[in-house]
Amino acid sequence: MSASSTELRRGRSNMREVAELAGVAMSSVSRVLSGHPDVSPLMRERVLAAVEELGYRPDMLAQSLRRRETMSVGFVVGDISNSLFAEILKGAETTLREAGYSMLFSDSGGDPELDLAHVRLFEQRRADGLILSLVREGQPATVQHLERIETPIVVLDRELPEAAGASRVLSDHRAGMSAAVRHLLALGHRRIGLIVGQPVRPAVERRRALEQVFAEQGLAPTYDVREGTFSAEHGARATAALLDAPEPPTALIAGGNQLMIGSLQVLRERGIALGRELSFVGCDDIAITELFQPPIAVVRRDNELLGRRAAELLLRRMRGEQEPVVELLPTEFVPRASCGQAP
Amino acid sequence: MSASSTELRRGRSNMREVAELAGVAMSSVSRVLSGHPDVSPLMRERVLAAVEELGYRPDMLAQSLRRRETMSVGFVVGDISNSLFAEILKGAETTLREAGYSMLFSDSGGDPELDLAHVRLFEQRRADGLILSLVREGQPATVQHLERIETPIVVLDRELPEAAGASRVLSDHRAGMSAAVRHLLALGHRRIGLIVGQPVRPAVERRRALEQVFAEQGLAPTYDVREGTFSAEHGARATAALLDAPEPPTALIAGGNQLMIGSLQVLRERGIALGRELSFVGCDDIAITELFQPPIAVVRRDNELLGRRAAELLLRRMRGEQEPVVELLPTEFVPRASCGQAP
């Protein structure tokens, strides 16, 4: 076929050129390519031959403008270098792509103001939907804006007022964390330190689980919660502070993978034997937990699944389903040797 | 101001509505908003007031169609859940966004055919540029296609024929790996096992460094290279195979973070004391290397920098610079206790 010679003539060809080559109207080309029923076999053949000859591929920009949908969704997270978000992104992107959507990605770099800026940007780009993991839940300007817009939204493990009308995919942090705390209590621990990041849903839920289990068992609140940023630095500082307290905890829970890394660095430096001198639980399984000596107990969840579910909920909304949905995904406590009998 | 009442009237307002409200022509609105010099102060004021009143924000889709540029770039990688790529993505996205570009992201899931599909998709979306980390360098259809298109391309640590005209950002794997090998040789190791993934540039360069250092020092090629996929499974299998060989290596190098994880799992299971019974070097630093007992020597590099550089090279190409550029970024060998005297 002489396709390539003609095809190389210019960068792209447009629908008019196809129509001219086939000797038909643009509307007919459009009908053939979009599978409209009012097309004769002869017409179909001629158009497809011209399309082949020119190597024509429709311009999605023009399609989007005319059809009023871009087949794209915006994805905003605070830090993609955190494997948690990378895995969620992977699940979401794969699912959306299989449904014909492309993903616009942006990283807010931990800056809550950028969350809003990126949402507005994706609106200007006419994204058909948004998947968001806000840096800060309470940011007033952001929340107000989300309540105002009509683009379908799915939020990832965050709280948001009903008024925003967003679907949500949540992890059941309470279940996993409660199991972890009960495990520690059963081992005789009473003074438990919990390190968490910014007060967004995961941190809030983890804290509540701790408080609730203590309350249920009629125990005095002899736990110590350290809130801060979601970083290795805070993990390290909080760990040091907890260990240096007058009555240091006998068990430590790090509420997030970055916090865990910082925490383990300090514990390593101080030469503390996990499981014997101090029990330790991490959150969000990463490679290190199994390979660490001793292996580290964790509350884990399936991040890629979280992304896939988010994409599925968004697809439903984009296909016209009105009601926002909330989906709760399980977490699981995995006991390992880092937890031992209280001293 | 009565902005909100009017603003909420409809989802979006377009330029015609702004023009009508201001009582001017659309072309004047366009001029004001795009900073054209032919605008009187009065005109500017009236238009901006109308824009404010309606909460107007231009539709980037229509702009892109007319201006013939989308201010977006496509980013294609094989597996975003690998922290290596996530960090590169972060660097690239941040740099591009600061320059006014949005990023279209897609994950090929290790399937070389999808690389090509995604490139074509982003062309249809009229991306102004592409950043690619191909799953397989030699894929003929993909390479041919890349040679044909005129969209600026930057490839991430991959080889590609000159004809593609792509800029490239490369890591100097040879430098770091050579240092690692020399370090092992100095410790008396002669039988060295190297585990690598698919034969793309990083794997090829790491292997060459090993061979070259042996040759330089006039040593017999008593190394053993195991090629496979870039996965923990291959890391584990190759490690087991190497250890079970008639003359097992006294030092092991894992050419990639996933491979390292699989390898360490096997070494842990077999209870092998790193640094004493077997020396070990990893590639691409991750949290685990410092926290492992003993800490693991690695060849490391700055992944986020790689992403930033890629974005910068792409920006230059998109701004009209014709010549493709190749940039080599340093790698560094970090000796740690996992390397010890040969038995």
Add this chain to the structure above:
DNA sequence: TTGTCAGCCGGAATCGATACCACTAGCGTA
């Protein structure tokens, strides 16, 4: 022979913004 209807096709408006061209008003100059 005429009317009806289904099938198929072309023409043109449209999506929302940009940019070129033509025009006007106002000013300076010969």
Add this chain to the structure above:
DNA sequence: TACGCTAGTGGTATCGATTCCGGCTGACAA
């Protein structure tokens, strides 16, 4: 007074597709 020039403005074609509407053709029934 007539003319040219410039700053500022409006009208309109255009980017590349979709879609509505109307018209043509041929088959079939009355």
